[in-house]
């Protein structure tokens with residue numbers, strides 16, 4: 567399948583562009599992506615997967631706390647061991663605009679950025695528009711772990727994933743090829 571590619575770029579000076587609503591942050595993890603990573607859990611998820619381990623992150627109106635891109639970048643810079651940041655949730659793509667700003671700032675610091683999403687890569691590409699900024703965030707990612715958690719396909723053997731339907735997508739190769747390219751980590 568060929569994907570439409572637009573050229574939407576976020577205006578970094580846009581008011582409110584750096585506010586984030588998070589469920590929490592893990593400062594160091596070795597199970598949420600390659601190498602030592604900080605994990606940023608956003609608050610709010612529309613997918614409501616049966617068997618989800620983080621149902622407290624579902625609500626968009628209750629729970630979580632406000633912070634800023636600048637606070638997360640500062641926290642990341644304090645740890646020289648970090649290889650990168652993993653965006654998790656909740657559903658990161660519901661805050662794609664602010665997370666794109668975050669990803670750009672982290673990449674300036676030499677950090678790799680990957681994300682989980684309950685949407686598939688194809689759903690994100692085909693649903694991307696100038697308001698949701700999904701394509702902008704994808705452009706900043708190395709890897710995307712995609713798809714809902716399906717309890718019937720739950721597996722402890724899948725690297726970084728909870729169920730067998732989920733895939734590890736090489737996002738940069740996928741964008742360049744105009745089709746979904748799986749990472750060698752699958």
Ligand code: SF4
Nearest residue numbers: 611614615618656684
């Ligand atoms: S996408 Fe993730 S956070 Fe959202 S309901 Fe599914 S497993 Fe839970």
